[in-house]
Amino acid sequence: MCGRYAASRRPEDxxxxxxxxxxxxxxxxxxDYNVAPxxxxxxxxxxxxxxxxxxxxxxxxxxxKWGLVPSWSKTPEGAARMINARAETVHEKPSYRRAFATRRxxxxxxxxxxxxxxxxxxxxxxxxxxxxxxxxxxxxxxADGSVFAMAxxxxxWRDRTLPDDHPQAWWVTCSVITTEAEASPLAVxxxxxxxxxxxxxxxxxxMLTPDRWDAWLDPARTDPDELRSLLEPPPTGLMRAYPVSxxxxxxxxxxxxxxxxxxxxxxxxxx
Numbered sequence: 043m044c045g046r047y048a049a050s051r052r053p054e055d056x057x058x059x060x061x062x063x064x065x066x067x068x069x070x071x072x073x074d075y076n077v078a079p080x081x082x083x084x085x086x087x088x089x090x091x092x093x094x095x096x097x098x099x100x101x102x103x104x105x106x107k108w109g110l111v112p113s114w115s116k117t118p119e120g121a122a123r124m125i126n127a128r129a130e131t132v133h134e135k136p137s138y139r140r141a142f143a144t145r146r147x148x149x150x151x152x153x154x155x156x157x158x159x160x161x162x163x164x165x166x167x168x169x170x171x172x173x174x175x176x177x178x179x180x181x182x183x184x185a186d187g188s189v190f191a192m193a194x195x196x197x198x199w200r201d202r203t204l205p206d207d208h209p210q211a212w213w214v215t216c217s218v219i220t221t222e223a224e225a226s227p228l229a230v231x232x233x234x235x236x237x238x239x240x241x242x243x244x245x246x247x248x249m250l251t252p253d254r255w256d257a258w259l260d261p262a263r264t265d266p267d268e269l270r271s272l273l274e275p276p277p278t279g280l281m282r283a284y285p286v287s288x289x290x291x292x293x294x295x296x297x298x299x300x301x302x303x304x305x306x307x308x309x310x311x312x313x
């Protein structure tokens with residue numbers, strides 16, 4: 043899954059990486075080292091500009107709320123629970139299938155956090171019999187330091203309790219697509235800890251390599267079978283993981299120090 047991540051790159055840097063044509067400086071976000079559900083996050087998407095005569099899709103950097111609210115929802119109360127969409131079923135789930143067809147985005151990150159659980163507890167979680175207890179947090183990121191481009195979906199929701207001209211009348215929300223975690227060895231693994239992403243958690247955010255960015259963002263691509271081919275996991279051996287302070291477990295903590303690599307798991311935590 044993806045329940046927390048870090049995003050510290052400046053918008054102008056993201057604009058260059060993703061060849062963004064349009065972004066609003068007033069929508070700039072501060073670097074966030076502990077991004078949690080319901081926060082505002084950056085998203086890259088291709089969409090015609092509002093009120094423009096030219097209806098061609100334009101590559102944009104937008105700020106969205108993390109936690110998808112389907113357009114047909116009566117209230118946004120379930121947003122905090124809809125932060126992830128499974129790659130295996132995203133094309134058929136009512137909450138996601140319309141967005142999957144035409145409203146896909148990339149959520150840029152430095153990497154994501156995940157908490158290691160003992161093997162027996164993890165197996166119970168996979169079977170849906172137990173909600174795992176969080177233990178030692180790890181930070182997972184591309185080994186070469188490049189942007190972690192997470193596949194995402196976005197959706198529009200209209201708050202009918204507000205007038206049309208109210209600034210909060212429309213919500214634009216998003217969800218991260220997840221896939222099975224890699225069982226192959228990490229490119230860089232901690233000496234005393236997990237050697238594969240699957241050792242940390244059975245799920246991981248789906249990372250899109252640059253060769254898939256344009257196809258993923260293209261709203262003209264609507265064929266489910268063609269789109270599902272883009273959900274193939276990236277090549278193995280691209281990721282690294284290292285232990286970080288348990289301070290990241292408290293969402294109120296937010297500083298670059300959260301990304302500091304520890305020499306080993308903190309005392310009292312388990313691998």
